[in-house]
Amino acid sequence: MQIEADIIRFLQSNASTGWITLFQIITYLGSYLGLFITFVIIFSRNKKLSLALVVTFAISAVANHMLKAIIGRARPFDTYNDIANYGGEDGFSMPSGHSVCAGVFATFLVYNLFQTTKNRWTRALGTTAYASLMAVVGFSRMVLGVHYISDVALGITLGIIFAIAGIIVYNVIVKKFIVQKR
Numbered sequence: 001m002q003i004e005a006d007i008i009r010f011l012q013s014n015a016s017t018g019w020i021t022l023f024q025i026i027t028y029l030g031s032y033l034g035l036f037i038t039f040v041i042i043f044s045r046n047k048k049l050s051l052a053l054v055v056t057f058a059i060s061a062v063a064n065h066m067l068k069a070i071i072g073r074a075r076p077f078d079t080y081n082d083i084a085n086y087g088g089e090d091g092f093s094m095p096s097g098h099s100v101c102a103g104v105f106a107t108f109l110v111y112n113l114f115q116t117t118k119n120r121w122t123r124a125l126g127t128t129a130y131a132s133l134m135a136v137v138g139f140s141r142m143v144l145g146v147h148y149i150s151d152v153a154l155g156i157t158l159g160i161i162f163a164i165a166g167i168i169v170y171n172v173i174v175k176k177f178i179v180q181k182r
Contacts, residue, residue: 001079001148004149004150005076005079005083007142007148007149008076008080008083008142008143008148009082011143012083012084012145015143019143020086020144023086023139023140023144024086024140026136026137027087027098027144029102029133029136029137030096030097030098030099030101030102030138030140030141031098031101034101034102035053035054035057035101037105038053038105038108038109039054041109041112042108042109045115046112046115046116048170048174049112049170052108052166052167052169052170052174053105053166055166056104056108056163056165056166056167057101057104059162060100060104060158060159060162060163061097061100061101063158064097064100065097067158068092068095068097069092071092071094071095072092073093073094074093075091075093075145075147076093076145076146076147076148084145085144085145085146086143086144086145087141087144087146089144093148093151094147095151095154095158096138096141096146096147096151096152096155097155098137098138098140098141098155099134099137099138099141099147099151099152099153099155099156099159100155100156100158100159100162101137101159102133102137102138102155102156102159103134103156103157103158103159103162103163104159104162104166105130105159106130106131106133106134106159106160106163107160107167108163108166110127110130110131111163111167113126113127113130134159135156138153138155139152
């Protein structure tokens, strides 16, 4: 954990007020703002997939809350007095809930992109943009001093896993049961 704390210290060492404010804004993309934006993008093309997104988001949020309680890892600012809590967080650290959400959102957006466009450059650029946004949300959690890099990595991984499971269930239910009944 010392190396992880050193990463946060480095990120906060010369952080200006503008730098911190930027990441306080970016971090919202891993919460309800990100859900709203993702929902609107997907809803415009596929209403049923947007419902799957919301259900997956809810399940992943509950699972994340339970995992935090089971793991019980203290946040960096609780363990190290020289790490600031710029995120206004409390509670446990692992896994990062914002990172879980960013993983869910990015995976659903990539899936939606692949369902709605065949252009390989659009797919490549979109996938890169969504993956970068997911990474920046995770990075913001470290800059704000509320998560270690392992919290973020686990959160993103779990978010992707939850999203893939949600998409698989969506495909089974929608394509095998709802579409066949018509």
